[in-house]
Amino acid sequence: MTQGIPASRYILIGPTPPPFGGVSVYVSRLSKKLRGEGHHVSVVNPSALRGVRKLLALARLVFDPREASIQLHAFDFSAMAAMIVRPFRKKLQYMDHNTAIYQRDLGRIRHYLFARVLRDSDEIVFVSRKAIDYYRGKGFKIAPHVQVRSPFLPPSLEDEGRIVATYSAETKKFVETHSPLLIANASAILFYGDVELYGLDMCVDLVARLKPDFPRIGMVFAIADATINADYIETVRRRIVEAGIQDNFHFLTGQRELWPLFRVADLMLRPTSDDGYGISLAEAISFDCAALASDVTGRPNGTSVFQSRNADAFYERAVALLRSRKLKKGVPT
Incomplete structure (x- = not known):
């Protein structure tokens, strides 16, 4: 953590390895980077949770009154719904890694949830300008404060021998x-x-x-x-x-x-x-x-x-x- 800057609390919602994929590796490396800077980091992998366990994990996030920055890296509709109804103010960032997930027929409810996340997020990050054009072509309103940013974080060389x-x-x-x-x-x-x-x-x-x-x-x-x-x-x-x-x-x-x-x-x-x-x-x-x-x-x-x-x-x-x-x-x- 940079000297003089207080530690922040981060909640990362997204997949973690295994399996190893672009998004799961990014979430894993980001959590390690933030912890190395002295921040408090919690990671919730919605794809690894089912039923009551998933509902409880998301409920703890929603009803926790502590200040935090939430980063949503999962195209998960339970998590999206939880972010929409959260009663306590937490900064929400949505990072879209791949438009291919949306290209399925999601139905009206899921389409609405995704539109709300795009509307209500304090920060929206896309990995390419093409993704912004794609969603706008589908009728979604993309906020002007949207960012285009690389999801690449360099690996830790100390892990090479283990790999x-x-x-x-x-x-x-x-x-x-x-x-x-x-x-x-x-x-x-x-x-x-x-x-x-x-x-x-x-x-x-x-x-x-x-x-x-x-x-x-x-x-x-x-x-x-x-x-x-x-x-x-x-x-x-x-x-x-x-x-x-x-x-x-x-x-x-x-x-x-x-x-x-x-x-x-x-x-x-x-x-x-x-x-x-x-x-x-x-x-x-x-x-x-x-x-x-x-x-x-x-x-x-x-x-x-x-x-x-x-x-x-x-x-x-x-x-x-x-x-x-x-x-x-x-x-x-």
Whole structure:
């Protein structure tokens, strides 16, 4: 805490790891940062609570008369309702991380709750200007005091050893013996309409096209939950073998943080068909790893973009980035 500034009380409402995702990692790092500054921080993860436990947790927030700043990082309607009816004045900040959540048919009541949060919040933060335009296009009134701010907070380097220890010996060997090294990730293999959301299929095709020029290329594709659409993943594994890139493609599954890999990787890929901010891109750039992403939303400064689902544009930008940079390490041929 800065000398002379009194400690404040913060209540963060949002997901926390596991699972590891952009929002949960942000909430975790923010709570650690605020505590390190000497503030009092409480974290409520509404997705981890059910029934009576959830109601009691939210009721304690609503009827606590102490002054506090509440930050809402969850698109959770019980939490939104609690914020609307709170009888004691607490500063409310709503931070919108991803418009994709709203794109479902929410119904009139949930639409009303969200509109009230946008209207009643003392501070509204979006991760991109595109999100503001999207909501205004849906008829929501966005207050003039809205901010656009990056949700990226740098990781704590002291955690690196603990995270690397969660990687298998196979993963470590793959990373050490391939160059250039590419990284991509997905919370799970999901579909946006009929299109794969995180672009695993595009990464497979990209590695197959790059291998003639980069025979020791390696792709680490991290999937936090590989039990979802497991049959599709097996189909992709067979496709990898048919393409002759089984020695160049490695799946890293399970709940793990990836940022230590960016310290040795050459290119981070995010060929998503819909997306939020993409914190992994900002992490990669902060560790001098090039980043290439689809143009479906605003991206962190320094990211190269290509037209979403355009395989040729994806390949051309990837080749240009790899050839314009000094690769981080060499490997035995």
